[in-house]
Amino acid sequence: MRSALVHLTVVVAILGAALSAAHAVALESIHVGGYVRHHTSVLVDGGDYSIIENTLALTLDQSRGNVAFRVDPYIYERPGEELEMGLRQAYVDIYWDSVDLRVGRQQVIWGKGDGVFITDIVSPKDLRRFLLPDFEEIRIGVDAVKLDYYRGNGTLEVVWIPVLAPTLPPDEGSVWARPMQFPVQPSFDMSSEGVDASLENSEVFAKYSLLSSAFDLEMMAGYAWDDEPALHLSVEQDPDTHEVVSLLVTPEHHRLTLAGGSFSTAVGGAVVRGEGAYYWGKRFATESPLTGDGVLERDYVHYLLGVDWTLLGVSMSAQFVQEVILDYDDALASNERSNVVTFLARESFLNETLHLEFFSYVGLSDSDALLRPKISYDMADGFEILVGADLFVGEEGMFGAYDANDSAYVKLKYSF
16 A cells, blocks of 8 residues: 555656646646546456456646657556556657657657567566557556657667666466466575666667658667566486476576567558567577576577558458577477467448457467457547457467456546
């Protein structure tokens, strides 16, 4: 409760400062927007609630001359839990003729993929509910300095992140937590999990974008930390039977270097997209804790090819996504190649007030899938009712592992 009160104090202070600033500048008022949302989700198998949640998300912004600011506070209320409060974004912009500077907490969105993170890795992810929330909520804001330099049709964007912000995994005991399989009950050494805040440990990303009448092109590179820690294992065996008698798990973040890019271009009546990245120094878990320290370092490639088109008024999109681990070792727990296909279809009716959508991930390597049909209706200006389902198919793999988590949900959202 004390933590919730601290966060509440911060949010109130921000709102108070914003209102004071609005009063001080008289006619130059702060714009306030956002939404209130209720979300109830029920597991298909058994009828238990997987989530009951009320959300307040605000956006406060203002610009004066060549300076602007934006603050996005949010509050999640869930029965039986402490209030979750925070700032999704809180930054100041300064504009010059050919340079923009943004300082503060911000979400950085790169790449051309739908529902896939390839070059879009500057902002870490909130995976406490897997990939089901809106991507605005999955991306975690990072405290960063971002500079954009414009010249002609090109833009150079440089991002400096002084302190690592790790990915948030599912809470222990959550239906989204994937239990780790160990031969014995492990103990944990958390002393290496964090990364010390120092100039040496900061992260740097750069992207060059070129926009022309024929195509969009992006090229990027980064020197960063892996947002998800590798689990290093220290095993003690019985000298006679060679059975594992104790196991120490040490989570540790490691450096990653990556380079990649993306493109999109119109071909006939369709848009063809592509995105890819090469990662140096990724740590992968091994199948057995007896293989080294349970982790092997390998380079890997992650890419997609996609196409967007419209047929009989229905907007559609398809993507082929592949991950390839180079110099593969059979001791690795991951597949050498992981192939996923995504498909999206969307149509609107009744003067753009009724919206039907179907999105799916299909894992070709593990014969699994996630199917996400939904229907929404704009009942009044700013008020939306949404009904949908998240259906998992298969027995293993990224999606099949959650086969018991099929759910149906309803959301009521008022935007202002």
